[in-house]
Amino acid sequence: MTISILWFRRDLRLSDHPALLAAVDSADEVLPVFVRDPALHDRGAVRTGRLEASLAALSADTGGALVLRTGDPAEVIAELAESVNADQVHVSRESTPYGRRRDDRVREHLAREGRELVETGSPYAVGPGRVLNKTGEPYRVFTPFSKAWRDHGWPEPGARPDDIAWAADPDPDESHDPDPGSRDAGDGAEAGEQAALERWREFLRDDLISYGDQRDRPDLDTTSRLSVHLKYGEIHPRTILAELADDSAADTEGARRFVTELAWREFYADVLWHWPRSAWRDLRDTLSGMEYDEGPETAVLVEAWQQGVTGYPFVDAGMRQLRAEGWMHNRVRMVTASFLVKDLHVWWPSGARYFLDHLRDGDLASNNHGWQWVAGTGTDASPYFRVFNPVTQGVKFDPDGDYVRRWIPELAHLAGAAAHEPWRSADGYDHGYPERIVDHAEERRETLRRYDRAKGDD
Numbered sequence: 001m002t003i004s005i006l007w008f009r010r011d012l013r014l015s016d017h018p019a020l021l022a023a024v025d026s027a028d029e030v031l032p033v034f035v036r037d038p039a040l041h042d043r044g045a046v047r048t049g050r051l052e053a054s055l056a057a058l059s060a061d062t063g064g065a066l067v068l069r070t071g072d073p074a075e076v077i078a079e080l081a082e083s084v085n086a087d088q089v090h091v092s093r094e095s096t097p098y099g100r101r102r103d104d105r106v107r108e109h110l111a112r113e114g115r116e117l118v119e120t121g122s123p124y125a126v127g128p129g130r131v132l133n134k135t136g137e138p139y140r141v142f143t144p145f146s147k148a149w150r151d152h153g154w155p156e157p158g159a160r161p162d163d164i165a166w167a168a169d170p171d172p173d174e175s176h177d178p179d180p181g182s183r184d185a186g187d188g189a190e191a192g193e194q195a196a197l198e199r200w201r202e203f204l205r206d207d208l209i210s211y212g213d214q215r216d217r218p219d220l221d222t223t224s225r226l227s228v229h230l231k232y233g234e235i236h237p238r239t240i241l242a243e244l245a246d247d248s249a250a251d252t253e254g255a256r257r258f259v260t261e262l263a264w265r266e267f268y269a270d271v272l273w274h275w276p277r278s279a280w281r282d283l284r285d286t287l288s289g290m291e292y293d294e295g296p297e298t299a300v301l302v303e304a305w306q307q308g309v310t311g312y313p314f315v316d317a318g319m320r321q322l323r324a325e326g327w328m329h330n331r332v333r334m335v336t337a338s339f340l341v342k343d344l345h346v347w348w349p350s351g352a353r354y355f356l357d358h359l360r361d362g363d364l365a366s367n368n369h370g371w372q373w374v375a376g377t378g379t380d381a382s383p384y385f386r387v388f389n390p391v392t393q394g395v396k397f398d399p400d401g402d403y404v405r406r407w408i409p410e411l412a413h414l415a416g417a418a419a420h421e422p423w424r425s426a427d428g429y430d431h432g433y434p435e436r437i438v439d440h441a442e443e444r445r446e447t448l449r450r451y452d453r454a455k456g457d458d
């Protein structure tokens with residue numbers, strides 16, 4: 001009887017799982033394992049709670065066979081491989097800086113006993129690092145990347161293996177049930193593969209067709225909300241792309257736009273693969289001389305931003321949604337991020353850290369490069385001098401003020417777009433909504449002054 005290990009990480013599903021198929025092919029039985037790595041999983045209740053919900057679903061899908069351990073993966077995996085005498089440990093290829101370092105260590109530990117770490121597939125349609133231009137260089141700009149990514153193409157989804165022979169936990173006393181043993185993902189949506197597939201198919205049926213027109217409207221809330229399912233790998237993007245290609249809506253603007261958004265996710269993972277230091281440093285150093293604020297006065301402003309009490313309704317609605325749901329609409333992510341960087345003059349990593357700690361879909365590549373896009377230091381950098389106006393953005397993308405009123409009860413009495421500008425209504429501040437902490441017009445000018453100085457034009 002031979003046993004292979006399948007070590008789950010960002011791929012918590014059984015369908016369209018290349019590494020699982022490879023593990024099934026390689027031995028008589030498969031030991032399914034997840035390691036709670038303190039280096040990754042101790043960061044805040046939001047992420048831990050969502051992960052546990054996903055693990056509970058996966059455990060149920062394996063009929064309770066999932067083996068859960070806590071500790072340094074290099075030691076835990078090597079010990080388990082020894083216990084069940086597995087020659088191979090199968091994984092999906094990881095592309096984050098930490099994941100790559102960790103896997104190198106695990107590979108070394110396994111090799112000492114003559115065992116192998118086998119990488120098959122990745123959490124992306126095209127594995128990060130694989131799309132290169134004609135001279136073999138990686139892309140730094142999205143549009144040519146997305147064209148090359150489509151031209152590269154991806155394999156059809158893999159089948160879900162029937163009747164997998166799961167191996168028994170060699171030391172059941174060491175395993176802990178997922179906590180809280182519920183599939184509630186904490187935001188009203190369920191976790192797990194089944195929930196991910198249902199969400200995707202519901203979106204395909206009901207909202208894809210209008211995605212092209214409505215994706216920028218947080219009040220309508222009709223985007224897919226697949227980001228959290230993709231983060232935990234409860235669905236593979238190839239599954240989405242294949243079902244989309246077969247759907248009658250495949251040739252619509254909504255479908256094209258949606259594929260482009262998935263391509264952004266792939267692009268940012270690719271960028272992180274090629275430039276791991278861009279996770280926490282400016283990708284482009286053209287603004288390295290930029291002056292940012294810090295210290296106690298700035299800390300007070302940052303706290304107001306975090307709590308959603310800046311006095312700018314669109315920004316505050318987004319930050320309150322983030323705290324309440326662990327999710328925020330893309331348009332509002334851009335505006336809230338811009339507010340921190342360009343109205344409060346805070347360097348982007350501080351905001352990126354806060355987002356990662358509060359988002360259920362918190363993803364290093366998408367989040368930190370999304371922040372850099374806003375800050376003007378990343379790929380396709382929106383020019384630094386383009387500063388989002390938090391009021392006009394609100395009026396444009398939440399024209400009736402519904403999104404703002406949904407998250408800010410103190411503005412519920414203001415009808416329509418008036419909710420975006422309480423300072424214009426005589427009773428605007430009657431229910432405790434705070435005054436603006438900064439003057440956007442003045443801070444915009446200050447941002448441009450700093451920009452000019454950093455460019456040496458002053």
Ligand code: FAD
Nearest residue numbers: 223224225226227261262264265330333362363366367370
């Ligand atoms: P949809 O509009 O339905 O898009 C479908 C999918 O495409 C998403 O689930 C996501 O996987 C991908 N996608 C869409 N837009 C982007 C984008 N701009 N960049 C990368 N992928 C995209 N996305 C995350 O998954 N995790 C993050 O931590 C994250 N942080 C962000 C921080 C900032 C400052 C910004 C501007 C964007 C961030 N995004 C992040 C991207 C985007 O906001 C979310 O993916 C999107 O809002 C998720 O909602 P949805 O699934 O309904 O998106």
